[in-house]
Amino acid sequence: MAQLDELKGPDAHALPDTATLPAELAALYLCMSPAELADLRKSKRPERAGSNPSVIRPVEGSAANPKDPLLYNVGTLRDFAKAHPAPSAFDTALNTGMQAWVSAKLPFFAEREPRIKRGKRVLIGGAWDRADPLREQRFVDLAKGRIRFASLTCAEAASSLWADVASHAAFAEKGLALLRSETQAIEAALAATAQLAAADPQD
Template sequence: MVHTDEFKGPEADALPDTATVPAELAALYLCMAPAQLADLRKSKRPDGRAGNGASIIKPVEGGAKDPVLYQLGTLRGFAKTHTAPTAFDTALDSGLPGWVSARLPFFAEREPRIKRGRRVLIGGAWDRADPLREKRFADLAKGRIRFTSLTCAEAAASLWADVASHSALAEKGLALLRRETEAIEAALAATAQLAAASNPDAVA
């Protein structure tokens, strides 16, 4: 997490460029897996090409075993120059298989509202177009909220902090189910037509 003294005043809803975050949060900010970020920060990749990842910011005091930290301004610059679809985007675009199997990060309230209940979801942590993403990332870095990995199917069946956000995700799943249902019904109709053409006496 980050030091809360850095975030006071009118800009408290967004982290400053000078803030540093651990690799786990840096990967989340860039919408990639921690292993992918670790590969990008290497000076040399396995194929011999130079790495082009975000610069590593290490603590002023400490040794080689201290956690790797990234400066948020560096991450923002990296994100602006790397706008290709992320692995999360690919999972969302893969249809029903991705909906039920790909695990994506979601922002969630820190504690369940109901005793022994599930945490309440707030939004998709991978959605770079979300106007509230910077604020939510700041809340995450300050420990006010958390993130959890779920499939979209699991998230759609979870509790959410607001109806609009829940509905936006749920509608994507319902649309996928409608398309799958239509495809199955069309296949059944085609099978019936094939059977009728192959054995017209049976239909009569």
């Protein structure tokens, strides 16, 4: 890992390209699972000049010992992310309805030491959200061990405590909107059933 504690000025709010992240955090940075990142270490076809990179190589020699973690350069991760701007699996899960809301696990930034009793969590934001202007700063904090990340369903996250009301409210509104939509669909179905029964009364 680069000497993150020495970062000052503008660089203090973003990881330098020369910094390295272990595979778990590298996958989080790219909004994918560690298994997907591991798969990207394998070349499936020859790269053509000018094509988007489809392979991500870890830092050479970063795992000389089998117990050593694989490390990835942040610059390499950024280049890959720029070349693959499509919505991630996390984005898809977040936007595919109530079933995904209650079942798909997503990564969230969370406070390292909860301000309440042990065993509780206080969330900070969605770790998959590339549009979050504080995402790079949060990765600096994550790399320094100031915060952590937790894998939760959206339903679990919405019912957790958050560090600030505005972020919690904005996220929770997505779930409340889904609930309203589901409620309206159920009410519409009940009304249609009533109309059907009225049009064809049973003896």
